[in-house]
Amino acid sequence: NAGVTQTPKFQVLKTGQSMTLQCAQDMNHEYMSWYRQDPGMGLRLIHYSVGAGITDQGEVPNGYNVSRSTTEDFPLRLLSAAPSQTSVYFCASRAPGQHNSPLHFGNGTRLTVT
Amino acid sequence: DAKTTQPNSMESNEEEPVHLPCNHSTISGTDYIHWYRQLPSQGPEYVIHGLTSNVNNRMASLAIAEDRKSSTLILHRATLRDAAVYYCILRDVAGGGADGLTFGKGTHLIIQP
Numbered sequence: 001n002a003g004v005t006q007t008p009k010f011q012v013l014k015t016g017q018s019m020t021l022q023c024a025q026d027m028n029h030e031y032m033s034w035y036r037q038d039p040g041m042g043l044r045l046i047h048y049s050v051g052a053g054i055t056d057q058g059e060v061p062n063g064y065n066v067s068r069s070t071t072e073d074f075p076l077r078l079l080s081a082a083p084s085q086t087s088v089y090f091c092a093s094r095a096p097g098q099h100n101s102p103l104h105f106g107n108g109t110r111l112t113v114t
Numbered sequence: 115d116a117k118t119t120q121p122n123s124m125e126s127n128e129e130e131p132v133h134l135p136c137n138h139s140t141i142s143g144t145d146y147i148h149w150y151r152q153l154p155s156q157g158p159e160y161v162i163h164g165l166t167s168n169v170n171n172r173m174a175s176l177a178i179a180e181d182r183k184s185s186t187l188i189l190h191r192a193t194l195r196d197a198a199v200y201y202c203i204l205r206d207v208a209g210g211g212a213d214g215l216t217f218g219k220g221t222h223l224i225i226q227p
Contacts, residue, residue: 004157035217042201042217043158090157100146100205103215105157 006106013081021076023091032074036087123222134187136202145204
């Protein structure tokens, strides 16, 4: 079982560049979300989606865009990278119709913006 | 969102039980208590959750105080692979959408061989 797959694992960007972090899940989960984790901190919610075609903002959405054209994929786009976006990014999903079901996380993308 | 308080770090010996405490004095009636752990260089991993009664699964046990203002995650026989950051999280199932998962700094569990 692949679960939640994130690519790339590592990325270095220069300030102002744009890029897309990929997230795919093969569990038919309707709910997907993106978190960022800064050193010594807990995870903070960036954006989430409750199904294809539906997205919404989390706690720290500024500087990021998302779209959800399929159930499987939930890419996160950085429009113009800034050093403050240096972080580890985690994608997560959970089973449909079960608000209390566990979140399944990917292993993260480590992003450095210089 | 109701908050949780955990010790910054704890240390235990291999093959001994570990009790990880969590205080949540402002918990509401619709908050479930969830525990996740994060091993080095990995994403968080679900451990266990409960509402009022104690819960057991293959990974751990969750003991919930009668007034629900605190809980304890119990690893019955710690191994070196249990060294991780453990997060105690309140999850409001009455809320919709954003999922309600707020990760604090957690407890860094160190296991000594």
